[in-house]
Amino acid sequence: QKEVEQNSGPLSVPEGAIASLNCTYSDRGSQSFFWYRQYSGKSPELIMFIYSNGDKEDGRFTAQLNKASQYVSLLIRDSQPSDSATYLCAVNNYGQNFVFGPGTRLSVLP
């Protein structure tokens, strides 16, 4: 079982719709959870982080964490073509490390 799993996509949504990206992790001791956006050929860019169960909102983005289900998600409201990228879920499961999921490619169609 991989440590961090994501649907590889591509996930296609029309402009203005809500994009829902999901991530599951295997280590129940994981403490910190992060979402990064990566455009092709560029480095990962932090979008959200969440440490506690529940929802955390920042502008058009909402991160949701459910530690009992070992599940973290990212919702993007009013999706724009500029949101088209690969979204990486990262989890801290020990020490000072980050383990990345394989990423989900999102395509927002005009």
Added chain:
Amino acid sequence: DTEVTQTPKHLVMGMTNKKSLKCEQHMGHRAMYWYKQKAKKPPELMFVYSYEKLSINESVPSRFSPECPNSSLLNLHLHALQPEDSALYLCASSQVRGPGGPSEAFFGQGTRLTVV
């Protein structure tokens, strides 16, 4: 300022060359990371320095040698690399939060390495 600066942006080196990648941050972060990323794959952790000490080495071949001269600088020394080592090398930094794990990490723009 959330900037992590990596140099060079691009590097082409032969299999017998010795080169170094450099990374610098001025955010006061005490954890610094090297990741390797191949095309269409997620970043893969190589090394972690915490308070200037190597804390994680993910069984990386000895032809990659990390160095953390001070809390703001991180180097990756390269020697006798193979063509399959060609990749995007990413540096990142974060705060050390203690038992709760690291704070969010910020990435540099990466060094695109090609080994010929």
